[in-house]
Amino acid sequence: MVRPKEFDEEEVLQKAMIVFWRKGFRATTPNDLLTAMQISKGSFYSTFGSKRELFLRCLRYYSAQIESQLREFLANPNIRQGLVKISKQVMDSACNEKTGCLIYNSASELSPHDEEVDRIIKNAMKRSEKIYCDRIREGQLSGEISSDMDSSAIARYLITCFAGLGAVGKAGASRKGLEEVVAVSLQILD
Amino acid sequence: MVRPKEFDEEEVLQKAMIVFWRKGFRATTPNDLLTAMQISKGSFYSTFGSKRELFLRCLRYYSAQIESQLREFLANPNIRQGLVKISKQVMDSACNEKTGCLIYNSASELSPHDEEVDRIIKNAMKRSEKIYCDRIREGQLSGEISSDMDSSAIARYLITCFAGLGAVGKAGASRKGLEEVVAVSLQILD
DNA sequence: CTTATTCTGTACCTACAGGTACAGAATAAG
DNA sequence: CTTATTCTGTACCTGTAGGTACAGAATAAG
Secondary structure, eight states: OOOOOSSOHHHHHHHHHHHHHHHOTTTOOHHHHHHHHTOOHHHHHHHHOSHHHHHHHHHHHHHHHHHHHHHHHHTSSSHHHHHHHHHHHHHIIIIISOOOOHHHHHHHHTTTTOHHHHHHHHHHHHHHHHHHHHHHHHHHHTTSSOSSSOHHHHHHHHHHHHHHHHHHHHTTOOHHHHHHHHHHHHGGGO | OOOOOSSOHHHHHHHHHHHHHHHOTTTOOHHHHHHHHTOOHHHHHHHHOSHHHHHHHHHHHHHHHHHHHHHHHHTSSSHHHHHHHHHHHHHIIIIISOOOOHHHHHHHHTTTTOHHHHHHHHHHHHHHHHHHHHHHHHHHHTTSSOOSSOHHHHHHHHHHHHHHHHHHHHTTOOHHHHHHHHHHHHGGGO
């Protein structure tokens, strides 16, 4: 009774996400999106409504992805190893690909001016903080990490360090310099 | 022989800078600038050439300003006190004013796509790193700071932490949480 | 083989970004 | 009081962002 959609919604969402990630919201034109997503203008607007609505979906989608990736990294039995892997990923995306993290990019570009974006971002931050926090408390109980400090303070500290890596990486810091910074940053756990 | 300029170039440059700082490059329209600078379209284009050229001047101007401010803070005989003051300023501009640092904002928005912007930013980073580094070496010689680590590693670490504060502050972190983070961050100096 | 739904593609539209191009007023030096 | 320079203001221009609105092809269910 009906012609089926010829594209997979999630697949094209992923493609759109990558464009927003690389160029930012404002610098991305409808044309950029259509080219990347390989769908027609008609399908675009009937499926996603508008550029902004699509962006919001991308942001939520991205947030879910990094959240599950974060869980995966921190599932490493050695928490320091997990953190080093996270830092490597952060440095890769900041120094090499020059993309950084879509959440922080959007916070910088839009958060002060778009309430819905702000909500999504705050939510993502809260959730990832909890993931770090739980894992750190675990590490403290097992004696893997010093118990001198509050686990949530450590969690926020780590998040801040990683955000900083992303920022200075996009600003042109060398990969090698950042690896030294990571080494310094993680000393706090001892 | 000539009618003098009715506006002070540096004064209107400062006003333009604030607009770019708050809204970012792309989101700032010529109209925003004209309104803030209070000069006519004619004067605008004859004096500054184009939006982008004006932006580049603002970026250099900003860079010089924070550099001298940084020197001032670090001139504090107690280096930790100087760092705390810097962190307060960073947190203010990220959490309260939601502006953050124009250098990092521009890095995030434009650096991957604009060579000249990239040059200015890398230069600013290099200069501020040197300022930190010199002061830290001084602190190490006077015994104020542990000499276990390379001064330039510490400098880059501090810069990264401050950049991180700015990023998570704009992403909605609470001021109180960030102050805890600062406390954790500075432990490394002991 | 009709029908309901979805596809692709093109044409069209409005608003504004970003800038140019005068015309005409102001003013200090000579 | 002319002249050279700069000011203000308005009018105008081009390109593109961001979207709407069909027309006409495709296709699976019944």
